[in-house]
Amino acid sequence: xxxxxxxxxxxxxxxxxxxxxxxxxxxxxxxxxxxxxxxxxxxxxxxxxxxxxxxxxxxxxxxxxxxxxxxxxxxxxxxxxxxxxxxxxxxxxxxxxxxxxxxxxxxxxxxxxxxxxxxxxxxxxxxxxxxxxxxxxxxxxxxxxxxxxxxxxxxxxxxxxxxxxxxxxxxxxxxxxxxxxxxxxxxxxxxxxxxxxxxxxxxxxxxxxxxxxxxxxxxxxxxxxxxxxxxxxxxxxxxxxxxxxxxxxxxxxxxxxxxxxxxxxxxxxxxxxxxxxxxxxxxxxxxxxxxxxxxxxxxxxxxxxxxxxxxxxxxxxxxxxxxxxxxxxxxxxxxxxxxxxxxxxxxxxxxxxxxxxxxxxxxxxxxxxxxxxxxxxxxxxxxxxxxxxxxxxxxxxxxxxxxxxxxxxxxxxxxxxxxxxxxxxxxxxxxxxxxxxxxxxxxxxxxxxxxxxxxxxxxxxxxxxxxxxxxxxxxxxxxxxxxxxxxxxxxxxxxxxxxxxxxxxxxxxxxxxxxxxxxxxxxxxxxxxxxxxxxxxxxxxxxxxxxxxxxxxxxxxxxxxxxxxxxxxxxxxxxxxxxxxxxxxxxxxxxxxxxxxxxxxxxxx
Amino acid sequence: xxxxxxxxxxxxxxxxxxxxxxxxxxxxxxxxxxxxxxxxxxxxxxxxxxxxxxxxxxxxxxxxxxxxxxxxxxxxxxxxxxxxxxxxxxxxxxxxxxxxxxxxxxxxxxxxxxxxxxxxxxxxxxxxxxxxxxxxxxxxxxxxxxxxxxxxxxxxxxxxxxxxxxxxxxxxxxxxxxxxxxxxxxxxxxxxxxxxxxxxxxxxxxxxxxxxxxxxxxxxxxxxxxxxxxxxxxxxxxxxxxxxxx
Numbered sequence: 109x110x111x112x113x114x115x116x117x118x119x120x121x122x123x124x125x126x127x128x129x130x131x132x133x134x135x136x137x138x139x140x141x142x143x144x145x146x147x148x149x150x151x152x153x154x155x156x157x158x159x160x161x162x163x164x165x166x167x168x169x170x171x172x173x174x175x176x177x178x179x180x181x182x183x184x185x186x187x188x189x190x191x192x193x194x195x196x197x198x199x200x201x202x203x204x205x206x207x208x209x210x211x212x213x214x215x216x217x218x219x220x221x222x223x224x225x226x227x228x229x230x231x232x233x234x235x236x237x238x239x240x241x242x243x244x245x246x247x248x249x250x251x252x253x254x255x256x257x258x259x260x261x262x263x264x265x266x267x268x269x270x271x272x273x274x275x276x277x278x279x280x281x282x283x284x285x286x287x288x289x290x291x292x293x294x295x296x297x298x299x300x301x302x303x304x305x306x307x308x309x310x311x312x313x314x315x316x317x318x319x320x321x322x323x324x325x326x327x328x329x330x331x332x333x334x335x336x337x338x339x340x341x342x343x344x345x346x347x348x349x350x351x352x353x354x355x356x357x358x359x360x361x362x363x364x365x366x367x368x369x370x371x372x373x374x375x376x377x378x379x380x381x382x383x384x385x386x387x388x389x390x391x392x393x394x395x396x397x398x399x400x401x402x403x404x405x406x407x408x409x410x411x412x413x414x415x416x417x418x419x420x421x422x423x424x425x426x427x428x429x430x431x432x433x434x435x436x437x438x439x440x441x442x443x444x445x446x447x448x449x450x451x452x453x454x455x456x457x458x459x460x461x462x463x464x465x466x467x468x469x470x471x472x473x474x475x476x477x478x479x480x481x482x483x484x485x486x487x488x489x490x491x492x493x494x495x496x497x498x499x500x501x502x503x504x505x506x507x508x509x510x511x512x513x514x515x516x517x518x519x520x521x522x523x524x525x526x527x528x529x530x531x532x533x534x535x536x537x538x539x540x541x542x543x544x545x546x547x548x549x550x551x552x553x554x555x556x557x558x559x560x561x562x563x564x565x566x567x568x569x570x571x572x573x574x575x576x577x578x579x580x581x582x583x584x585x586x587x588x589x590x591x592x593x594x595x596x597x598x599x600x601x602x603x604x605x606x607x608x609x610x611x612x613x614x615x616x617x618x619x620x621x622x623x624x625x626x627x628x629x630x631x632x633x634x635x636x637x638x639x640x641x642x643x644x645x646x647x648x649x650x651x652x653x654x655x656x657x658x659x660x661x662x663x664x665x666x667x668x669x670x671x672x673x674x675x676x677x678x679x680x681x682x683x684x685x686x687x688x689x690x691x692x693x694x695x696x697x698x699x700x701x702x703x704x705x706x707x708x709x710x711x712x713x
Numbered sequence: 714x715x716x717x718x719x720x721x722x723x724x725x726x727x728x729x730x731x732x733x734x735x736x737x738x739x740x741x742x743x744x745x746x747x748x749x750x751x752x753x754x755x756x757x758x759x760x761x762x763x764x765x766x767x768x769x770x771x772x773x774x775x776x777x778x779x780x781x782x783x784x785x786x787x788x789x790x791x792x793x794x795x796x797x798x799x800x801x802x803x804x805x806x807x808x809x810x811x812x813x814x815x816x817x818x819x820x821x822x823x824x825x826x827x828x829x830x831x832x833x834x835x836x837x838x839x840x841x842x843x844x845x846x847x848x849x850x851x852x853x854x855x856x857x858x859x860x861x862x863x864x865x866x867x868x869x870x871x872x873x874x875x876x877x878x879x880x881x882x883x884x885x886x887x888x889x890x891x892x893x894x895x896x897x898x899x900x901x902x903x904x905x906x907x908x909x910x911x912x913x914x915x916x917x918x919x920x921x922x923x924x925x926x927x928x929x930x931x932x933x934x935x936x937x938x939x940x941x942x943x944x945x946x947x948x949x950x951x952x953x954x955x956x957x958x959x
Contacts, residue, residue: 149895153895162877162893163893164877164880164882164891164893167880167882167891168880168881168882171882171883171884172882172883172884174884437884454884459757459759459777461779596885596886597885598885599884599885599886600884600885601862601881601883601884601885601886601887601888602760602888603759603760603761603762604760604761604762604763604800604803604804604807604861604862605762605799605800605803607807607862607885607886607888608803608804608806608807608886609803610885610886611840611886612803612806612837612838615838635799636799638796639796639799639800642765642772642796643762643765643772643796643799643800644762645759645760645762645774679838680838
């Protein structure tokens with residue numbers, strides 16, 4: 109236990125390091141937890157005192173983010189990525205293996221306080237899984253021998269900084285480059301272009317380019333920039349959405365790792381065009397390993413005159429970038445929830461309108477764009493809008509980065525012109541036996557082989573980039589069930605249909621998956637899905653039923669073979685309900701069971 | 714034609730002023746759109762989703778959608794009634810609602826809106842959450858079992874009473890109402906029955922102690938006339954069976 113005065117001092121130091129700004133509350137709590145391993149009620153009270161804000165504000169943030177702990181955790185905190193692609197690669201077996209090695213149960217902290225092992229949503233390492241996080245740092249390509257090594261390091265209490273580097277190595281797996289990633293970009297060239305030609309000319313190029321939001325929503329980027337530029341006010345902000353939480357997506361990770369200059373340049377360009385002097389990168393908590401390298405890149409750019417005061421010697425060109433680290437909340441990928449999080453609050457999507465371009469960060473005009481969008485904007489400023497628009501389709505100009513994972517020989521990043529067919533991607537990545545693709549992640553659409561001639565573009569299959577392949581030997585419902593659980597975990601809880609609907613959907617899916625479902629349950633799932641699509645407050649809830657609804661349409665046979673022949677099966681399991689009574693009375697005789705079949709189930713360990 | 718701005722709601726012309734939402738304009742015109750987290754005295758919240766309407770064929774919450782000239786709004790359609798029923802059923806299974814034994818039965822907005830939309834049973838699987846009752850305060854009881862997370866007490870205590878007694882914490886299905894004291898007990902706060910926060914709950918979550926069943930069941934607010942005729946319990950004075958202290 110940290111002594112009270114020491115606790116106060118530790119917290120005061122951290123709060124001062126963040127200039128005592130309540131907008132940095134999430135960053136402050138992350139730093140405090142790094143030092144103390146968890147956030148006790150006393151710790152939270154002190155943070156509130158130091159920031160002069162109400163304790164319940166601090167608690168609501170601490171309770172909201174998955175990576176903030178309000179109960180004690182081990183010195184080594186391990187979270188296995190639990191996306192379906194990790195499961196395909198055997199993460200559950202590895203999870204149990206490591207728990208066995210370290211003698212700890214899933215989700216619990218070992219009695220000596222040394223280690224906690226749990227699971228988390230997709231960590232964006234689908235092309236090199238099974239993956240995990242240890243104290244927030246990414247571990248890749250796990251296998252029993254790597255886990256043996258990790259178990260030994262933990263038992264010997266070796267500090268993380270001394271662990272072998274190869275455990276943390278993240279590959280880029282860049283498989284196909286087109287105009288965005290394939291051509292050299294000279295640092296500063298986009299900024300020279302805007303200084304030489306002026307913001308209006310750059311906006312014209314943006315309009316000509318037809319660039320649309322590459323996060324998947326596809327809103328016209330030029331329209332966003334123009335709306336923000338025209339919004340009244342002198343203080344404006346540029347925000348880069350690097351909260352790539354959609355399971356199966358990892359293209360922003362590769363952009364931030366290998367092309368950070370291009371992204372930062374796009375943000376700085378945007379700052380000049382809209383008249384903003386401050387930018388934020390909202391980096392998802394799972395990519396914490398990149399935080400220090402990215403800070404170093406920012407510093408290098410400042411020293412090169414590409415960031416900070418008087419960029420490229422122009423005293424009217426001031427723009428700087430700050431990195432804000434998330435803490436495990438998929439909903440923060442929604443731009444207004446992301447802004448709430450940037451302001452130091454829990455990430456609940458705002459009521460829209462007003463939109464961020466007029467009322468964004470601290471209610472000031474704000475452009476929020478995806479990582480890939482900023483990278484493309486920087487290129488467009490140099491090469492011109494026509495150059496970009498020469499690729500792609502009528503309504504989807506340019507190229508798209510796809511994050512390909514699942515059952516294929518060459519998972520990784522593929523850049524294609526918009527309009528490419530699913531078949532072509534499958535051919536290139538070496539997926540010979542695909543039965544279905546989860547396009548654009550769980551919030552996107554599941555398609556079966558009948559639709560592999562469809563095109564990837566906003567006119568047909570829109571995507572933020574996730575492309576997960578299921579081959580013939582997979583059970584599609586394993587994926588659907590995994591996604592149903594994912595949405596329960598990631599619902600923010602603000603609106604009724606998402607908060608309650610995701611749990612109801614998970615329960616129905618579990619019932620069907622374990623062979624207790626009937627035709628009635630499938631109809632229930634459809635009804636529930638329609639209510640969620642129509643009624644939810646934000647895109648997360650509206651898209652949460654998609655995997656279930658799509659798979660019911662595309663893969664009816666996967667459901668059929670599991671159904672009970674009866675028309676109705678109660679959700680309530682009477683035999684299971686009697687278990688508590690059996691344990692209390694110590695009975696295991698046949699009379700304590702409803703029938704013989706239950707006796708057999710009950711007798712199993 | 715006058716220059717007055719208006720939209721149509723189920724075919725009826727509804728005038729509005731700039732800055733009004735669909736809900737505000739409808740209420741002013743005397744047209745009822747079912748709602749729970751909306752209370753005309755507070756900034757719209759948009760969380761319960763019961764006031765879903767179709768605005769120019771798009772699903773929107775009436776309480777947060779700005780009224781616009783020439784809009785076509787649909788509300789009393791079978792499609793919307795079915796969705797609203799579904800959302801109400803979700804609220805009923807999420808908490809523990811035992812209408813026949815509840816002191817607020819007949820004067821409960823949740824129950825009245827459920828009847829209004831034609832809900833006869835909770836339909837979904839009950840969650841049966843464990844939520845202890847807080848009876849630590851001398852004048853009031855908080856029964857968290859009936860909380861629907863509308864945040865009206867949170868908003869009233871913070872914005873009107875200036876006491877900031879309530880908050881919602883936790884994420885997703887774990888979201889729950891808390892009392893802002895280290896012990897989490899209402900008795901340790903400055904809560905009073907005269908607080909606005911004591912008068913706005915649309916369910917039976919905040920109950921007055923030492924008083925019960927003053928009005929017999931069968932003669933209560935919504936026992937004889939539906940909510941679209943009677944109005945919200947929070948807007949009616951206590952002498953009429955409402956929650957408001959005048």
